[in-house]
Amino acid sequence: MKNILLMILRIFALFITFTILFVFASNVTTPPELAQNFTQEQLSQSAVILPLVSLIMTLMLAYLALRSRWLGWKLAGALFLIFYGIYTFLSQIETAVFPAVANQLLPGMLGGFFLAGLILAAPLSLLAVWILGKAKKEPAVNQPNNRLALPASEWAWKIAVAVLLYVAVYFIFGYYIAWRTPGLPEFYGSTDPGTFWGQVSNVVRDTPWLPFFQGFRALVWIGIGCIIIRMHKGNGLETSLAVGLAFSVLMAAPLLFPNPFMPPEITRAHFIELISSNFLYGCLLSALVLWRPKAVSSLRPAPFMAKSGEESQ
Numbered sequence: 001m002k003n004i005l006l007m008i009l010r011i012f013a014l015f016i017t018f019t020i021l022f023v024f025a026s027n028v029t030t031p032p033e034l035a036q037n038f039t040q041e042q043l044s045q046s047a048v049i050l051p052l053v054s055l056i057m058t059l060m061l062a063y064l065a066l067r068s069r070w071l072g073w074k075l076a077g078a079l080f081l082i083f084y085g086i087y088t089f090l091s092q093i094e095t096a097v098f099p100a101v102a103n104q105l106l107p108g109m110l111g112g113f114f115l116a117g118l119i120l121a122a123p124l125s126l127l128a129v130w131i132l133g134k135a136k137k138e139p140a141v142n143q144p145n146n147r148l149a150l151p152a153s154e155w156a157w158k159i160a161v162a163v164l165l166y167v168a169v170y171f172i173f174g175y176y177i178a179w180r181t182p183g184l185p186e187f188y189g190s191t192d193p194g195t196f197w198g199q200v201s202n203v204v205r206d207t208p209w210l211p212f213f214q215g216f217r218a219l220v221w222i223g224i225g226c227i228i229i230r231m232h233k234g235n236g237l238e239t240s241l242a243v244g245l246a247f248s249v250l251m252a253a254p255l256l257f258p259n260p261f262m263p264p265e266i267t268r269a270h271f272i273e274l275i276s277s278n279f280l281y282g283c284l285l286s287a288l289v290l291w292r293p294k295a296v297s298s299l300r301p302a303p304f305m306a307k308s309g310e311e312s313q
Helices: 002-029 032-037 040-066 072-097 109-131 152-179 196-206 210-231 236-256 264-290
Strands: none
Touching (some): 002 109, 040 236, 072 210, 072 236, 152 196, 196 210, 210 236, 210 264
């Protein structure tokens, strides 16, 4: 009981830390004139939603830290790459390539997003390790961690499949959940052709670079997913769920805030799109990486369903 209460206090302290850093990073990097784009109702909604978003993000970060086999600086670096990579980098590079959103931003605002994410993620990752009691070294287990110990040929085809899988998930969910929302195609200066393959044809014609850009984002997703898989001490099922939750929560939760540049129905559509597609992709990516072909698994135990205590640092 004492340990449970202590952990609740630790997570609450991390929640307060997250909220303070979030507000500080936002105030330092946001142009003062941005407030003019918010209605009074949106400002009030933001104040109400802030604790909810902070709690969701804190719980996700705390879970990743507490279920990690890593400690100290190694864990802090991993948390930074995961948090900044999903919350800021992968989100904002997509903002930058879509003129319908980027052109509405105030001068220097996009760069401010990247800076705000850095101001939040760097100290938060370090403080999370300390607050959650993950800075102290524990007795090492002699058994090696075999996760991600794959031959180059297996890595090559798995990465290729994972990239294609992400591009497929991105466009399928993007069309059936987001693009078919009334008003969303018009917001992006386009139209809904009425069929998925019609939309694919439009993408190839109007933005032929987009599949390649999403392929690049897929490589970043794969890198972040592999960090979580490598550090997580749960079995394969729990690890897959952890990757899916991290992919979806860390990117979608900020969309709960009112957005002065997007109508509410469009923000809502993107939230549903991201929370579902990123969760699915994270789970599938983990299953793909952890899966061993029969010829290989016959030589060593497959770690997909390995118990948490069977692998060490």
